[in-house]
Amino acid sequence: MSKLKLKYGLDEVPPWAELILFSLQWLAISVPTIIIIGPVVAVLHFDHPGDQVIYVQKLFFITGLVMFCQLLWGHRLPLVTGPAAVLLIGVLAGQGSSMHAIYSSILIGGIILTLLSITGLFSKVTKFFTTRVVATILLLIAFTLTPTIMNLIVSPSGEQSSALFNILFAFGLILLMFAANKLLTGIWKSTLIIWAMLLGTLAYLVMSPTPALDHPGNYKPLATFFEGMAFKFSLEPGLLFSFLVCFLALSINDLGSIQSVGEMLKPGNMSKRITRGITFTGLANVLSGALGVIGPVNFSLSPGVIASTGCASRFTLIPAALGLLLLSFMPLVIGFMESIPTVIIGTALMYVMCSQISAGLLMAFGAGHFDFESGLIIGLPVLLGVVVAFFPAEVLKTMPGSLRPVIGNGFAMGVLAVMFLEHVVYRGKGIIAEG
Known part of the structure; x- marks a missing residue:
């Protein structure tokens, strides 16, 4: 394997x-992860948009702070x-519990990970x-979030x-x-998610019969979130055990992300x-629990970005971390997001x-005749089929009778998706199966 040529080294x-x-x-790579996860959790806890924005503000703050500390x-x-x-997943499983119990469990999980x-x-x-074990955990994370994905897609308004x-x-x-x-x-590839969210939002507002863009509210341009x-502290043993299992997966994710960049x-x-x-990930989760927000983890996105740009300087992430910290005090911007x-x-x-599914399959089967793109070709149809299988009966009844047997059939949608990916998007990549 040829040595990676870097324009700028680590230090x-x-x-x-x-x-x-x-x-x-x-910064463009970091923001979407917060905007995807943050509002989903905030809506579970709060009905008022102002409280939801404050939650995401705190999430921006924690993410920027821990990234800055990790880099230095x-x-x-x-x-x-x-x-x-x-x-x-732990938050979703703990919906019958109080917020204090949920975030006390995250705080304890952070303490244990730190120790x-x-x-x-x-x-x-x-x-x-x-x-x-690692492959199974990676796959489980994706599959256990399918009901949440389905709810977000089916009934946004x-x-x-x-x-x-x-x-x-x-x-x-998703196919685009x-x-x-x-x-x-x-x-362009590294920032694909943020472009998809921006252009997808514009297309949705133009095409949707019932546009669902909520007014961000009358927020101040700059405002703190520390007030009130x-x-x-609240301890529920069953909920704590559930979160400790989640922290097992979090630690695997964190370790794998650090090792992936280390190997590179x-x-x-x-x-x-x-x-x-x-240790810093553990401490960040302690602080997250105290602030009442979901905890952070290191993501394994960096190797692809480093390879495409030729820049491995950790100092290029410091302004991005400071940018996240600045955004955490800008509720008006977060409201628009x-x-x-x-x-x-x-x-x-x-x-x-x-x-995530692709990474799990790659971990399970190795990189011999299997690569990340092969995992994506398998991952989307499988996840799509599971999401469709969760569609509520009342939603299926709203579909035209001619489309219902296809769109409401998880197996059919999965097969159509894999055929499209295999023979259109990634044409010529596959190997004909032997009968």
Whole structure:
């Protein structure tokens, strides 16, 4: 394997002009992860839009703060940080519990992860992270979020009359995203999700019979979110155990992300970088629990960005982290971001989860005759089929009788999707199966 040629190394600082451009790219990659996960959780907790915006403000703050600390004192690698999707599963499972109990569990999970890391016990726990265990966990994260994805897509405006349009629009958008993923390169591919969300929102507003763009409200341009915060510790053993299982997956994700960049850049003291990185992730989850928001994790998006730009400088992410911190005090901007129709959020979340399935399959089967794109070709049809299978009966009844046997059939939609991806989007890539 040829050595990766880098324009700027790990500890090199590019000239100011390039530093700003690279930083804007990292910021464009970081924001969608918060906008996808944040509003989904906020809506579960709060009915008032103002409270939802405050929740996302805190999420921006935590993400920017932990990214900044990781770059300077943690793993010190060019890694993007964002809210952990696996903790969303814990929040969904704990809907019968109080918010205090949910975020107390996240706080305790962060404490345990921190202690395991700084005491060196985490390295002993990793022996249980076999290939099959990790692959299964990656797949489970995607599949257990399918009801949430379905709810976001089917009823973004709460009206069944628009359900069919929302379903067709989501299917079309996700297929266009896969086609763009195949065709685009460089910064355009790295920032695909944010462009899909922006252009998808505009297309939805033009085409939808019942546009669902909510007014962001009369928020101040700049405002803090520290007022009125009061953490109250509440322990529910069953809920805590549920979150500890989620933290098991979070730690695997965090470790894998740090190692993926480490394998690519070959920096020194990787064992110390891993220890510091996971420690800061644990501390960030402690702070997240205290602030009452979902905790962060390191994302494995960086290797592709580094390879396409030739820039591995960790200093290019520092302005991006500061940008996230600045956005956390701008409720008006976040209000506009939150007004993105939920069908767009659901489609983007499905795209992210397809990547999760691909990573799980790649982990399970290795990289011999199987690669990430093959995982995507399998991942979307399988996830799409499961989402369709969850469609409520009342939604299916709104569909025309001629379309219902196809659009309401998860197996049929999955087969059509894999045939389209295999023979149109990724034409010529597959191998004919032997009978």
